[in-house]
Amino acid sequence: MKEKLVLVGNGMAGVRTLEELLKIEPDLYDITVFGSEPHGNYNRILLSPVLAGEKEIGDIMLNDENWYQENNIKLHTGKEVVEIDRRNRKVIAEDGTTASYNRLLLATGSNSVLIPIPGNDLKGVVTFRNIHDVTTILEIANKKKQALVIGGGLLGLEAAYALKQQGMFVTVVHLMDSLMERQLDPEASSMLRETLENRGIQFLMETATEALLGEDEVWGARFKGGLEIAADLVVMAVGIRPNIALAQKARIHCDRGIVVNDTMQTYDGRIYAVGECVQHRDQVYGLVAPLFEQAKVCANHLAQLGFAQYRGSLTFSKLKVTGVDLFSTGDFMGDDTTESIVMKDVDRGIYKKIVLKNNRIHGAVMFGDTVDGSWYYQMLRDQTDISGFRGQLLYGQSHLGDSGHGGANTAADMADDVEVCGCNGVCKKDIVNAITSKGLFTLDDVRDHTKASSSCGSCTGLVEQILSFTLGGDYSEAPTAKPLCKCTDYTHEEIRQTIQRQKLTGIRSVMDYLEYRSPDGCHICRPAINYYLMSSWPGEVVDDPRSRYINERAHANIQKDGTFSVIPRIWGGLVTPAELRAIADAADKFNVSTVKITGGQRIGLYGLKKNELPAVWSDLNQSGMPSGYAYGKSLRTVKTCVGEEWCRFGTQDSTSMGVRLEKLTWGSWMPHKFKMAVSGCPRNCAEATIKDFGVVAVESGWELHIGGNGGVRVRPTELLCKVKTDQEVVEHCCAFIQLYREDAYYLERTAPWIERVGMVKIRQQLIEDGGNRKALSDRFLSSQKFAQKDPWAERTGDAGFETHEFFPLEVKVSHE
Amino acid sequence: MSDWIEISSVDEIPPLGARVVHAEEMEIALFRTANDEIYAVRDRCPHKEGPLSQGIVHGKRVTCPLHNLVLELSDGKAVPPDEGCALVYPIKVEESRVWIKLQGVASKIKGSK
Numbered sequence: 001m002k003e004k005l006v007l008v009g010n011g012m013a014g015v016r017t018l019e020e021l022l023k024i025e026p027d028l029y030d031i032t033v034f035g036s037e038p039h040g041n042y043n044r045i046l047l048s049p050v051l052a053g054e055k056e057i058g059d060i061m062l063n064d065e066n067w068y069q070e071n072n073i074k075l076h077t078g079k080e081v082v083e084i085d086r087r088n089r090k091v092i093a094e095d096g097t098t099a100s101y102n103r104l105l106l107a108t109g110s111n112s113v114l115i116p117i118p119g120n121d122l123k124g125v126v127t128f129r130n131i132h133d134v135t136t137i138l139e140i141a142n143k144k145k146q147a148l149v150i151g152g153g154l155l156g157l158e159a160a161y162a163l164k165q166q167g168m169f170v171t172v173v174h175l176m177d178s179l180m181e182r183q184l185d186p187e188a189s190s191m192l193r194e195t196l197e198n199r200g201i202q203f204l205m206e207t208a209t210e211a212l213l214g215e216d217e218v219w220g221a222r223f224k225g226g227l228e229i230a231a232d233l234v235v236m237a238v239g240i241r242p243n244i245a246l247a248q249k250a251r252i253h254c255d256r257g258i259v260v261n262d263t264m265q266t267y268d269g270r271i272y273a274v275g276e277c278v279q280h281r282d283q284v285y286g287l288v289a290p291l292f293e294q295a296k297v298c299a300n301h302l303a304q305l306g307f308a309q310y311r312g313s314l315t316f317s318k319l320k321v322t323g324v325d326l327f328s329t330g331d332f333m334g335d336d337t338t339e340s341i342v343m344k345d346v347d348r349g350i351y352k353k354i355v356l357k358n359n360r361i362h363g364a365v366m367f368g369d370t371v372d373g374s375w376y377y378q379m380l381r382d383q384t385d386i387s388g389f390r391g392q393l394l395y396g397q398s399h400l401g402d403s404g405h406g407g408a409n410t411a412a413d414m415a416d417d418v419e420v421c422g423c424n425g426v427c428k429k430d431i432v433n434a435i436t437s438k439g440l441f442t443l444d445d446v447r448d449h450t451k452a453s454s455s456c457g458s459c460t461g462l463v464e465q466i467l468s469f470t471l472g473g474d475y476s477e478a479p480t481a482k483p484l485c486k487c488t489d490y491t492h493e494e495i496r497q498t499i500q501r502q503k504l505t506g507i508r509s510v511m512d513y514l515e516y517r518s519p520d521g522c523h524i525c526r527p528a529i530n531y532y533l534m535s536s537w538p539g540e541v542v543d544d545p546r547s548r549y550i551n552e553r554a555h556a557n558i559q560k561d562g563t564f565s566v567i568p569r570i571w572g573g574l575v576t577p578a579e580l581r582a583i584a585d586a587a588d589k590f591n592v593s594t595v596k597i598t599g600g601q602r603i604g605l606y607g608l609k610k611n612e613l614p615a616v617w618s619d620l621n622q623s624g625m626p627s628g629y630a631y632g633k634s635l636r637t638v639k640t641c642v643g644e645e646w647c648r649f650g651t652q653d654s655t656s657m658g659v660r661l662e663k664l665t666w667g668s669w670m671p672h673k674f675k676m677a678v679s680g681c682p683r684n685c686a687e688a689t690i691k692d693f694g695v696v697a698v699e700s701g702w703e704l705h706i707g708g709n710g711g712v713r714v715r716p717t718e719l720l721c722k723v724k725t726d727q728e729v730v731e732h733c734c735a736f737i738q739l740y741r742e743d744a745y746y747l748e749r750t751a752p753w754i755e756r757v758g759m760v761k762i763r764q765q766l767i768e769d770g771g772n773r774k775a776l777s778d779r780f781l782s783s784q785k786f787a788q789k790d791p792w793a794e795r796t797g798d799a800g801f802e803t804h805e806f807f808p809l810e811v812k813v814s815h816e
Numbered sequence: 817m818s819d820w821i822e823i824s825s826v827d828e829i830p831p832l833g834a835r836v837v838h839a840e841e842m843e844i845a846l847f848r849t850a851n852d853e854i855y856a857v858r859d860r861c862p863h864k865e866g867p868l869s870q871g872i873v874h875g876k877r878v879t880c881p882l883h884n885l886v887l888e889l890s891d892g893k894a895v896p897p898d899e900g901c902a903l904v905y906p907i908k909v910e911e912s913r914v915w916i917k918l919q920g921v922a923s924k925i926k927g928s929k
Binding site: 448449518519520521522526527545547549550558560561804808810811 | 821823824828829830831832833835836837838839843846850864865866867870871872873874875877879881882884886897898
């Protein structure tokens with residue numbers, strides 16, 4: 001017999017927990033759900049747009065009754081559970097329906113606070129919490145004119161805006177002296193008030209409501225001090241309070257909410273709780289992102305995996321009022337220990353304030369222009385060191401220039417048919433439709449369903465904006481420490497540390513040690529683990545070809561038609577006539593359809609069949625050309641100019657330096673591809689300042705630059721230092737590569753890596769600590785002893801390595 | 817039944833890897849999982865015809881090398897939310913020899929194209 005799981009509360013948090021559970025363990029429980037509302041699960045955060053007439057109720061349903069049926073879940077709608085019989089492990093609904101449980105999940109949400117004043121029970125006095133409230137308000141709004149909203153917080157202002165849209169005269173009364181005082185600083189708050197006043201909403205600030213007036217229906221309100229105004233609809237939006245009545249009655253420990261531990265368990269070990277009814281580490285959450293994080297953890301324990309932990313959430317706020325952009329996150333007020341950067345443009349109605357602490361974002365509040373909200377939020381979460389671009393911070397991410405989406409950087413004013421994701425051809429309306437029709441909440445959801453931002457990722461910020469614009473501020477974000485992939489909850493860093501501390505040397509042992517939940521990982525984690533093993537234990541770990549992406553496994557780049565390309569190494573861009581002849585001969589011999597000079601000063605042969613590769617390599621090897629690693633997460637090219645040997649401006653021998661660096665560093669496996677360039681003078685013809693490691697010759701020596709990128713997001717390098725001798729160039733180069741290999745995450749280019757860890761750390765390790773630099777360089781050179789074997793040579797000839805990779809099985813099919 | 821064709825031994829296919837079989841002018845990918853189960857799938861991803869044999873094998877699934885579509889080896893279906901289905905062939909393993917059944921399947925391909 002299956003165990004029984006009962007969910008009380010058919011809302012977003014509870015049902016999300018079930019969805020997460022079904023993903024991991026679809027058949028573990030017989031599930032029963034009780035909901036007090038007569039609907040399936042709907043998207044509560046979209047009630048404001050429904051009230052404003054911008055959406056229909058049908059648009060915001062998340063799980064209809066079919067979903068419950070398909071998953072064999074017994075659904076009781078319109079039945080409020082009134083008692084938990086913990087001794088006999090069953091719940092009892094008000095109509096007498098009972099259900100017994102082995103495990104119980106409470107997701108009773110929260111109730112709107114009703115202010116205890118005379119008249120709060122009159123007809124026309126409502127809260128703003130569920131579909132029933134919305135239909136009641138809409139009925140009154142159709143007939144009456146005067147609306148009073150009590151409460152100038154997020155919910156109150158959204159309600160006020162929606163009622164204004166419905167054609168009512170709206171007054172908002174607020175107890176404090178500024179609106180949304182918990183989410184905005186006084187500056188942004190007063191700008192918000194001005195904007196809303198311009199839209200015809202009136203405000204009564206620092207005013208307490210004393211009584212609501214009327215016999216049966218409300219007709220007015222009286223405030224402290226005696227002022228009275230007319231009102232035939234009163235919306236109370238002064239806050240929400242966790243709904244803990246049921247839990248309290250069952251004597252489950254509650255404080256402000258139902259108290260849970262890091263595994264979402266209440267004080268009764270069989271009873272879990274998630275959502276707004278919960279109090280975790282003294283915090284109560286009312287936004288969707290934390291609830292979803294809780295749901296994930298809870299599902300992990302219900303599925304008896306038992307390793308996920310909820311450690312609390314960081315949230316941000318955004319108002320769902322069309323045309324009003326505001327955003328806040330973290331500690332945006334600041335104190336003695338913080339610094340603030342502020343920009344204010346009164347005429348354009350723009351205000352931005354970023355609070356910094358130790359060169360990291362501590363909080364942010366923005367009004368009028370919030371496109372970079374998600375960027376700041378991400379850097380706050382990741383604790384990114386911003387010292388490198390502090391000067392550009394307020395101007396936003398678009399200042400740094402992405403490619404692939406026509407330079408657009410604001411989702412709100414994009415037309416529906418504008419392409420957002422240039423890699424996969426996804427338009428804004430495709431994303432918006434997927435979010436609303438499929439009930440998506442996270443970036444990963446959108447990537448899975450639409451493919452937007454799943455390739456090069458340069459439009460990630462835009463997609464996040466569309467998410468937050470479509471759902472208001474309430475979309476879920478992955479927690480700070482992103483797991484490596486869906487197979488594990490451990491992060492890149494944790495996996496690498498485990499490999500090194502436990503001295504693990506095989507992928508299988510890593511997966512066993514970390515209690516992997518999939519049998520042998522996936523295409524995301526296996527290559528990463530393989531890399532961490534190879535880079536942690538050079539010479540000891542045996543490479544696993546089955547955990548390599550095809551390009552690295554076959555040592556050639558797969559093309560869209562399944563053929564491969566071959567690019568031999570051309571040291572520093574220098575080539576001899578004999579080598580050119582050998583390439584031309586190979587092209588003739590194998591009928592190569594396209595021969596192209598690549599962007600990195602090399603020559604590529606395209607359209608080769610896989611079984612031809614060993615023979616082509618053998619021919620090229622015979623003329624002295626090894627693999628160019630144009631397919632690998634490793635050194636690609638070292639681009640050079642002709643330098644002082646020929647150029648009248650040249651100050652150093654840049655070609656020789658390029659060849660020397662390439663000979664030293666080829667063959668090393670790295671987190672991602674790695675490009676270098678050496679320019680012979682500051683005119684920089686080799687474009688060294690957009691490379692991972694760029695060298696620019698000056699009269700007195702060499703400038704060393706790091707962290708450049710010319711791809712998706714153009715990013716110039718940062719100057720690491722100036723050195724005098726060739727030997728110093730070599731040592732810095734090797735040390736930098738080794739630091740990158742040891743510290744960056746798999747598939748992280750040097751540019752985002754440096755942005756993540758900060759130039760300060762890199763300078764400390766490479767410049768200030770000369771001994772450390774020498775040690776890094778030595779470690780690199782020692783690992784090169786094992787790495788520098790031409791993979792082409794290993795795979796050609798009779799005793800070829802991995803020959804099965806290249807040759808198909810031949811089968812005779814006889815037709816009798 | 818006479819329409820089973822012997823194609824290889826299990827050992828010729830690397831664990832968590834694949835080999836390509838040319839048969840009846842078609843390319844079929846022969847996969848071997850970690851616990852030595854063998855599956856045969858037409859070597860064309862339903863998305864953009866990527867060669868599935870070149871993908872990374874994990875569990876009873878393969879990831880297409882071109883755009884990372886993940887397919888079930890047992891029935892060829894894409895893992896949701898992706899859609900699509902690759903053709904699969906019946907396989908049997910007897911005394912470490914792998915047999916495939918092509919008849920009927922081949923005509924299905926012609927019919928579908």
